[in-house]
Structure formats: C-alpha cells, structure tokens
Amino acid sequence: xxxxxxxxxxxxxxxxxxxxxxxxxxxxxxxxxxxxxxxxxxxxxxxxxxxxxxxxxxxxxxxxxxxxxxxxxxxxxxxxxxxxxxxxxxxxxxxxxxxxxx
Amino acid sequence: xxxxxxxxxxxxxxxxxxxxxxxxxxxxxxxxxxxxxxxxxxxxxxxxxxxxxxxxxxxxxxxxxxxxxxxxxxxxxxxxxxxxxxxxxxxxxxxxxxxxxxxxxxxxxxxxxxxxxxxxxxxxxxxxxxxxxxxxxxxxxxxxxxxxxxxxxxxxxxxxxxxxxxxxxxxxxxxxxxxxxxxxxxxxxxxxxxxxxxxxxxxxxxxxxxxxxxxxxxxxxxxxxxxxxxxxxxxxxxxxxxxxxxxxxxxxxxxxxxxxxxxxxxxxxxxxxxxxxxxxxxxxxxxxxxxxxxxxxxxxxxxxxxxxxxxxxxxxxxxxxxxxxxxxxxxxxxxxxxxxxxxxxxxxxxxxxxxxxxxxxxxxxxxxxxxxxxxxxxxxxxxxxxxxxxxxxxxxxxxxxxxxxxxxxxxxxxxxxxxxxxxxxxxxxxxxxxxxxxxxxxxxxxxxxxxxxxxxxxx
Numbered sequence: 286x287x288x289x290x291x292x293x294x295x296x297x298x299x300x301x302x303x304x305x306x307x308x309x310x311x312x313x314x315x316x317x318x319x320x321x322x323x324x325x326x327x328x329x330x331x332x333x334x335x336x337x338x339x340x341x342x343x344x345x346x347x348x349x350x351x352x353x354x355x356x357x358x359x360x361x362x363x364x365x366x367x368x369x370x371x372x373x374x375x376x377x378x379x380x381x382x383x384x385x386x387x
Numbered sequence: 388x389x390x391x392x393x394x395x396x397x398x399x400x401x402x403x404x405x406x407x408x409x410x411x412x413x414x415x416x417x418x419x420x421x422x423x424x425x426x427x428x429x430x431x432x433x434x435x436x437x438x439x440x441x442x443x444x445x446x447x448x449x450x451x452x453x454x455x456x457x458x459x460x461x462x463x464x465x466x467x468x469x470x471x472x473x474x475x476x477x478x479x480x481x482x483x484x485x486x487x488x489x490x491x492x493x494x495x496x497x498x499x500x501x502x503x504x505x506x507x508x509x510x511x512x513x514x515x516x517x518x519x520x521x522x523x524x525x526x527x528x529x530x531x532x533x534x535x536x537x538x539x540x541x542x543x544x545x546x547x548x549x550x551x552x553x554x555x556x557x558x559x560x561x562x563x564x565x566x567x568x569x570x571x572x573x574x575x576x577x578x579x580x581x582x583x584x585x586x587x588x589x590x591x592x593x594x595x596x597x598x599x600x601x602x603x604x605x606x607x608x609x610x611x612x613x614x615x616x617x618x619x620x621x622x623x624x625x626x627x628x629x630x631x632x633x634x635x636x637x638x639x640x641x642x643x644x645x646x647x648x649x650x651x652x653x654x655x656x657x658x659x660x661x662x663x664x665x666x667x668x669x670x671x672x673x674x675x676x677x678x679x680x681x682x683x684x685x686x687x688x689x690x691x692x693x694x695x696x697x698x699x700x701x702x703x704x705x706x707x708x709x710x711x712x713x714x715x716x717x718x719x720x721x722x723x724x725x726x727x728x729x730x731x732x733x734x735x736x737x738x739x740x741x742x743x744x745x746x747x748x749x750x751x752x753x754x755x756x757x758x759x760x761x762x763x764x765x766x767x768x769x770x771x772x773x774x775x776x777x778x779x780x781x782x783x784x785x786x787x788x789x790x791x792x793x794x795x796x797x798x799x800x801x802x803x804x805x806x807x808x809x810x811x812x813x814x815x816x817x818x819x820x821x822x823x824x825x826x827x828x829x830x831x832x833x834x835x836x837x838x839x840x841x842x843x844x845x846x
Contacts, residue, residue: 301526370749
C-alpha cells in the first residue's frame with residue numbers, strides 16, 4: 286500500500302532558515318504502526334528518495350504521541366537566497382505519497 | 388498557585404486578519420492576558436535586511452485594534468512579540484505608533500506601554516567578536532567571523548522572557564517587544580505568576596501559532612491556554628474546532644528540527660515525556676514536560692544582508708519538441724549570455740525556473756519529468772547593478788524566444804512572451820546569521836522604555 290493511503294497528514298515546512306522538515310502523521314494507530322514497523326521510511330531511504338546525501342538528513346524521529354514520523358533535510362542554501370523556489374519549504378513532500386509500505 | 392488564562396487569536400499578527408468571533412468568545416473566558424506573536428523567519432531574509440514589514444499595515448492595524456481595545460476593556464495586559472514581522476526598531480516604533488493612533492480613535496484612558504528594542508548595530512557585534520566573543524553557528528552552520536558580519540546589513544537579537552517580565556513588573560499594560568522567542572512572550576506572564584518553567588514554556592510552544600494546535604486545520608482562530616499547577620490546558624474557541632491529544636502533539640513538532648526540544652535563552656524545554664489527554668470535548672491537558680536549565684546563557688541572533696539587485700521575466704513554451712529539448716534551449720540561451728556578459732556566476736547570476744517540470748523541487752525532484760503540455764519559465768537574474776540586472780534579464784528571457792534547436796518547426800518564435808517586459812523584483816538578500824552569542828545577562832542586548840499613552844488627551 287502507498288504511504289498516501291495510510292497517512293492523514295504528509296507535509297513539509299521550513300524549520301528555521303537552513304532546514305526543511307517533513308511530517309508524516311497517521312490518524313489511526315494501526316496505520317502508524319504499520320508505517321513505523323515497515324521501516325520503509327528511514328534516513329537512508331528518504332535521502333535516496335530526495336536525491337540528497339544522507340548527511341543532509343539531520344534528524345529522523347519516530348514521534349509516538351502524534352503517531353508520526355518526522356525527518357529534517359538541510360537546505361543547500363538558506364531559505365530565500367537567490368534562485369529560491371519554495372520560500373516556506375511547503376511543497377517538498379509530494380514524493381513521499383508513493384512510498385510503498387509493506 | 389494562581390490559575391493563569393491566556394488567549395491568543397493569531398499565530399502571526401498582521402499576515403491576514405484574525406477572526407473576531409472566536410476572539411470575542413475567548414475574551415468572554417475571563418482571560419488574564421492577551422498575547423500574540425507577530426514574527427516569522429519564513430518570510431525570507433528580505434524584510435529584515437531591507438527593514439521592511441512583510442505584512443500589510445491594514446491587517447496589522449486590524450489585529451492590534453481588536454486586541455488593544457479588548458485588553459483595555461477587560462483591564463488585562465497585552466503582549467505583542469516580534470513587532471512587524473522582523474522585530475527591528477522600525478517594527479517596534481511602527482506598532483507603538485499604531486497603538487497610539489488606535490488609543491486616540493477609541494479615546495482609551497491612560498495606560499502604561501513598554502517597548503523593548505532588540506536590534507543590534509553590526510558594529511556592536513563586531514566589537515564583541517574582537518573582544519573574544521563567539522558567534523556559534525546553529526544547526527550545522529559554521530561560527531560567524533568578520534567576513535560573515537561584512538555581508539550583514541541588519542541584526543536582531545531574539546529575547547527570552549527576562550525583558551518582558553521586567554516590563555510586566557514595572558506595571559506595563561501593553562508590551563511591544565522587538566524580536567522575541569515565540570514561546571517566551573507566553574511564558575513571561577506565567578513565570579511572573581510563579582508557574583514552572585516547564586509549564587510556562589510548553590504553554591507558549593503550544594499556543595504560538597494559535598489555532599494550528601487544534602483540529603480541523605484553521606488559521607487565525609483563538610486558542611485559550613490555562614495553567615494552574617496541574618498541567619497545561621489548551622482549548623479551541625472556534626465552535627467547530629477542538630484541541631485533541633493528536634492535534635496538540637502534532638503541533639509540538641511543527642516547523643522544528645525535532646519534536647522533543649525547544650531551546651530558549653537559559654535552557655531548553657524537554658517534551659520527550661509529555662502526556663497528552665483529552666480533558667473535555669474541546670480541551671487537551673498536557674503534563675510531563677520538563678525544563679533543563681543551561682549553565683550559560685546564549686542569545687540567538689538573526690542577520691540578513693543584501694547580495695544584489697534582482698529582475699524577473701516570464702515566458703511559456705507549448706511546442707512539444709522544444710519542451711523535450713528544453714535543457715538544450717536553456718543551454719543555448721545561457722551560452723548567449725556568457726558570450727555577451729561573461730561567464731555566469733561572475734558578476735551576475737541567472738536562474739531559469741521551469742514551472743511544469745522541476746521549478747518547485749529543483750534538485751530534490753525525484754520524479755522523471757513526464758512531458759508536460761506546456762511549461763512556464765520565470766527567469767531570475769541577480770546582479771549588483773539594477774540597470775545591468777534588467778538588461779541581462781531581458782535578454783535572458785528573450786533568448787528563449789530565439790532559442791536555436793536543429794529540428795524546430797516553429798521558426799517564428801520558440802516561446803510565448805506573457806508581456807515583453809522585465810519585472811522589477813526585490814533585491815536579493817541572504818540569511819547571514821543564524822547564530823547564538825553568549826551573554827552574561829539575558830537582558831544586556833535589549834533596551835526597554837516605558838511611556839504612558841493617553842487616548843483621551845487632546846493632540
């Protein structure tokens with residue numbers, strides 16, 4: 286099943302001026318456990334998905350109280366630098382939709 | 388311990404207007420304070436660097452008027468943080484002017500106002516560096532040096548609770564603060580009432596974006612926070628919104644590197660062992676947070692500096708052959724620029740933002756482009772000289788119209804020009820400082836002034 290069918294929220298947003306953070310939140314505890322236990326999301330897999338060095342994945346947390354998985358990617362340049370395309374980092378999450386969850 | 392009730396109607400005062408119905412409902416809950424954050428770093432480095440508000444004064448006035456009039460009617464303090472988006476001295480002065488104008492319009496009886504400035508001259512920071520101070524880079528940034536400061540036009544220090552507590556203690560009924568830690572403006576009155584740092588900062592953390600901590604998703608609706616010694620209680624004031632364990636917990640991780648720690652001057656809030664429970668239909672209670680004090684005090688500095696002037700040009704392409712060979716077409720256009728103006732990156736820069744392909748995600752886009760029906764291209768040129776930026780941008784855009792591809796059928800123009808003009812853009816700035824500076828006293832970078840505002844005085 287694809288992640289988009291199991292998660293109720295999949296979002297991205299600036300976390301400070303140097304990072305974009307991604308939140309995958311499940312409404313339902315069973316869905317969350319399925320996503321968590323599949324290990325389909327991990328620092329290496331999200332680095333691969335977004336084509337970045339794993340060193341740029343600065344944080345990866347399973348956040349039980351919110352039924353959520355959260356990870357953060359370091360930007361190459363601070364938000365709003367010349368050439369910027371997503372000042373708020375708000376439209377970087379879409380590739381997560383199609384991640385296959387066993 | 389005294390129960391303290393705080394309401395907040397907006398997570399970013401002034402961006403778009405607060406919703407008055409849920410705010411009035413909050414005012415009916417006997418609040419002790421009205422608090423709102425007006426700051427954001429999401430708006431990019433331009434507003435701080437150029438010292439311009441990002442928000443429209445029409446909405447800033449709207450929100451301040453609603454809160455000031457309610458606070459004076461209820462006889463409770465109003466605390467506004469990070470005045471006018473960036474919290475520069477200009478922002479503080481602008482908000483004080485708005486307060487004065489609104490007080491006169493409503494003929495508000497005299498009240499005490501504290502303004503707290505947080506802008507620091509670049510030279511002051513330079514002096515601290517020379518005197519052996521360290522500007523420690525946050526989240527993987529290198530420490531700042533003389534060269535970093537050389538690229539910086541404007542700096543604000545981010546205050547913690549101390550200057551705001553001082554203002555409340557001196558009798559201020561309205562506090563207009565420069566750049567402030569979002570959660571500190573909420574924590575200050577709670578600490579003054581004797582509540583724990585853990586509850587005070589958690590309450591601030593949960594409330595700083597107002598109704599973002601409730602569900603369903605709504606912006607600009609009022610949230611009531613209550614702290615009574617048995618936990619932090621968060622209640623949604625909109626009739627169709629609730630604060631639930633899921634909504635409050637998911638807000639705890641919003642816009643943050645990691646959901647467990649919130650750093651403030653003097654320590655950090657640890658949310659690792661938070662327990663979220665539904666207290667009543669619209670209220671969630673949170674317990675288990677702790678506060679870990681640090682041995683030294685570090686104050687965050689935000690700095691921005693101008694890089695160059697900027698110009699934009701917009702074009703579209705519909706020809707499937709040109710779209711399939713877009714990189715060659717753009718390559719040709721860039722080659723012509725280099726021929727005329729020298730290598731790109733030396734004295735000027737150009738970016739072709741290809742909407743319909745990878746403008747949004749750029750290098751992070753993993754999906755192979757399916758040939759789109761059409762693409763929109765925004766050409767961005769940056770160059771120290773504004774006139775030269777315009778000249779280069781015009782030709783950088785027009786070169787898409789003249790792009791040479793071997794088998795192109797449309798030989799009368801290879802791009803649709805929306806309007807044959809260069810759009811003036813704001814100058815390019817960059818975030819130069821995202822650093823912390825060690826201080827002996829958490830107040831030393833901030834300047835406070837008290838004044839009386841009398842809306843009944845004849846001007």
